[in-house]
Amino acid sequence: MEWELYHNSFSLCSKKVRVCMAELGLEYLSHPIDLIETGRYQNVSRAFLAVNPAGTVPVLVHRGRTVYESHEQIVYAAAHAGERGHTLLPEDPETRALVQTWVDCASLVGDDPTHGTELRAGHCVPGLTVPIFAAMVRYIPYRKILFGLLFHPHKQRPLVFATLKARGIHRLPGLAPAMALLARSREHMGGHLDALGAQLSRSGGPWIAGADFTLADVSWVVILDRLAEVDWGEHFWGGGRRPAVAAYWQRLRARPSFALAIESQRCENTSKGIADVKRAKRDDPALRAALEGSG
Numbered sequence: 001m002e003w004e005l006y007h008n009s010f011s012l013c014s015k016k017v018r019v020c021m022a023e024l025g026l027e028y029l030s031h032p033i034d035l036i037e038t039g040r041y042q043n044v045s046r047a048f049l050a051v052n053p054a055g056t057v058p059v060l061v062h063r064g065r066t067v068y069e070s071h072e073q074i075v076y077a078a079a080h081a082g083e084r085g086h087t088l089l090p091e092d093p094e095t096r097a098l099v100q101t102w103v104d105c106a107s108l109v110g111d112d113p114t115h116g117t118e119l120r121a122g123h124c125v126p127g128l129t130v131p132i133f134a135a136m137v138r139y140i141p142y143r144k145i146l147f148g149l150l151f152h153p154h155k156q157r158p159l160v161f162a163t164l165k166a167r168g169i170h171r172l173p174g175l176a177p178a179m180a181l182l183a184r185s186r187e188h189m190g191g192h193l194d195a196l197g198a199q200l201s202r203s204g205g206p207w208i209a210g211a212d213f214t215l216a217d218v219s220w221v222v223i224l225d226r227l228a229e230v231d232w233g234e235h236f237w238g239g240g241r242r243p244a245v246a247a248y249w250q251r252l253r254a255r256p257s258f259a260l261a262i263e264s265q266r267c268e269n270t271s272k273g274i275a276d277v278k279r280a281k282r283d284d285p286a287l288r289a290a291l292e293g294s295g
Helices: 012-024 070-079 083-090 093-105 122-139 142-151 156-167 169-174 176-203 214-227 232-238 245-253 255-259 268-283 283-293
Strands: 003-007 029-032 059-062 065-067
Touching: 003 012, 012 070, 012 083, 012 169, 012 214, 012 255, 012 268, 029 156, 029 176, 029 232, 065 070, 065 176, 070 083, 070 093, 070 214, 093 214, 122 156, 122 169, 122 214, 122 268, 156 169, 169 176, 169 268, 169 283, 176 283, 214 232, 214 245, 214 268, 232 245, 268 283
Parallel strands: 003 029
Antiparallel strands: 003 059, 059 065
16 A cells, blocks of 8 residues: 554544545555553554654655654645645645644654643643543553563653552642643643634634645644543633634534544543543542642
């Protein structure tokens, strides 16, 4: 097959590339790769490290050429998809620059994307994902988490997951570094969503660049989906807050690519994590207050 994609069901960047491929109508040979939160450290297996020595997903392969970064993968796919790609990646220089700005804002860049949260909404995602990470690793045996200490190129990550498993979601407020990251990410994500709402108003909608759905929207659908997965939707756009963003989210969810590339791909462990986060916040008002703050 012309295209191959190594991807994970829960990975934000994997979702982004799947949405892009669905919007472009590009079929691909699918290689699902587990991350620890979805079951095991398959991404640091010998077989996968031969594909990507960095151990990250997604990886896009096109006619033998490998592209490793998701924000580059979606541009590459659109550039090689003929007429359909011209809509997602506009040819007009001014519109393309606008699209690229919003793609960049939604991207995770570098080995430690927890820095620069004020610059990129994508860098706010790891901190805001902490509650569901804590919920999902509840179902993962310690031996599978500690396997990462042997083979993961970034040893801190399996240690973080082991800590989250030991504490659980209800004791997250006592984990000061995680809560500091979450609070900073929550504050800055609010600013990014304000900017998104303003851009939707400027463009006249229904999409970020105006009438056409572009790579900017491909990049932002997965940001909003992650916020919804971790039960941040009510906090950020519920109760009449940010109505332009709330309406945009509903339009994104109605696209066929959302059902194909996101909803149908959710694994059992993700579904358990979603339910556990909602239940924990519902049953423990102090936890909800600690996670959501006063903003």
